Amino acid sequence: MKSSILGAVLLASASIVSAELGVRECFLNNTPKLLGYNCCRNTCSISYKDDDGNWGIENGNWCGIPFTCYNGCWSMPDYQCCRNTRVSQYTDSAGNEWGIENNQWCGIIPQATATTRTTTKQIPSSSPSPVGDKCNWTEDFNSLDETRWNLNSGAECMKVQGGMFIDSVSQSCRGSGNGGRMRTNVRYKSGKFEVRAKMPIASGLVPAIYFASTPDNTNGSQDEWDFELIGSNRMQTNLFINGQGGREEVWNPPYDLSRDFHTYTFEWTSNSIVLKVDNQVVRTFNNPMPTQPSYFILTNWMCVGCDGWTGPADWSRQPYDFIVDYVKITDATCI
Template sequence: MRSTMRSTTTQPRSTARSRRRLLGLAPALALGLLFGLSATPGLTPPAAAVGGSFTDNFDSHNGGRWNKADGWSNGGMFNAGWRADHVWHSGGVLGLNLNNTPCPGGCSNKPYASGEYRTNELYSYGRYEVRMKAASGSGLVSSFFTYTGPSDGQPWDEIDVEILGKNTWQMQTNYFTNGTGGHEAVINLGFDAAAGYHNYAIEWRNGNIKWFVDGRQVHEENGSRGALPTRPQRIMMNLWPGTGVDGWLGPFNYTGQKTATYDWVRYTQY
């Protein structure tokens, strides 16, 4: 999704599942075609990232670093629009609420509203870490991921940590390069990710991506299943209910507000 902060078009699920991040897709895509932005992945060295190492303990909202999505929807399988007032800070915790508050206008009249938080800057190779507690419930996704796309003047690259609310004892990993995904892996956590805070990390280097849970490596991709992303990306978190993807997420039935919470985020530049 991101730098212009709009998203009204969704990639088909066959290209994979994280497709949430296509803000400003139509105009950005036109620019991409005009300037040839969809270069072959893996053949272009990563552009210089703007952002350097940081730790954010979420004591308060840092507008110089983060942006709250507001007043629009990703469309497609996302059955909620983003509202800035659904992102909150309290007691050193960042929270994302999902409820049935109206989100009219640019939210495409979605029946639910939720929160999304993302960095203003893009970041390249390094270690991305979060301490989070997921929301539970069929049809839900609690996420921590990196993303860039046409709205940043780049092809769609992405690296995912997703907790599916239908089974919060598991984590799903995935990555996209130049819009091509389909690299999912399901990791058995050995604990309930919605019952307490745990540390999740993505270590992204030139040639591999590794995922860690509570300091333990649980998965690695080395490009054997498809070229790895190379382009600087935003750090993002969101909570959303699915629609039309019951086979993946399970059916979503609203039973009251759901919340995903984040204790801290850290990025270490490599």
């Protein structure tokens, strides 16, 4: 899974520690499926992160970052190791044990791991992110988890209220297109992405759920693919490869998408990307396929001057609310 990006990472990887670390313990010792990889001997530089742990590069090969790089603390740099507790509250997929201090997750150093379980202490609201949850999670919007999301543009246009994420377009909003854009903090390479949402409809309005390989929505050489409701009850899908589009298709749903919540799904594998609405296949991309890791993005904007595409901008019923009930990401890989 890492061989395809090794060349690029080698060019960009950080400095190598000069003093040899020797044979050290790392997350690989707890992960039988990774037999054949070794713990790093000479580097503490993290070149890649995945569900298993932190990876470095030595002699053109991937290696696991040793616990000694963080004074024996395997959960660094994302989480501190526990100072005062040895009680295990959670075991991740790599066999690492987690404790809780000051209502924060902390890593239990392997030599001190305890097997006792308890439910008497307060558990943080989410499980620790460096063990896979950075890629796979469900967001129910009881609050906005900014370890997952970046308010990329128009933060003043967006809010979380009543267990919903609301992105409002109005002339009083200073965001790009008079609305907001929120993206994930990580870039994805595959996975299943579900969004239950109620999209507004107005002439000129474009609520969208999409992927883009660049964080600022530029179209230079980016990969991008979309669900876009374009000015009326028409759903457009498109695919950009290295900035080249021209693959637009319009789906005319048999019901009004603005009257109720519907589930929008991307099923992205190495062979295809399948786009579904309420489990109905709307479109499949398989030739060509995007190659760049991409952010997952929610946005709502008014395309002023796009009369031929979305119709003229109609402000008569503003604000226009794009309301999201939940986002669910499963079977995903990310960086």
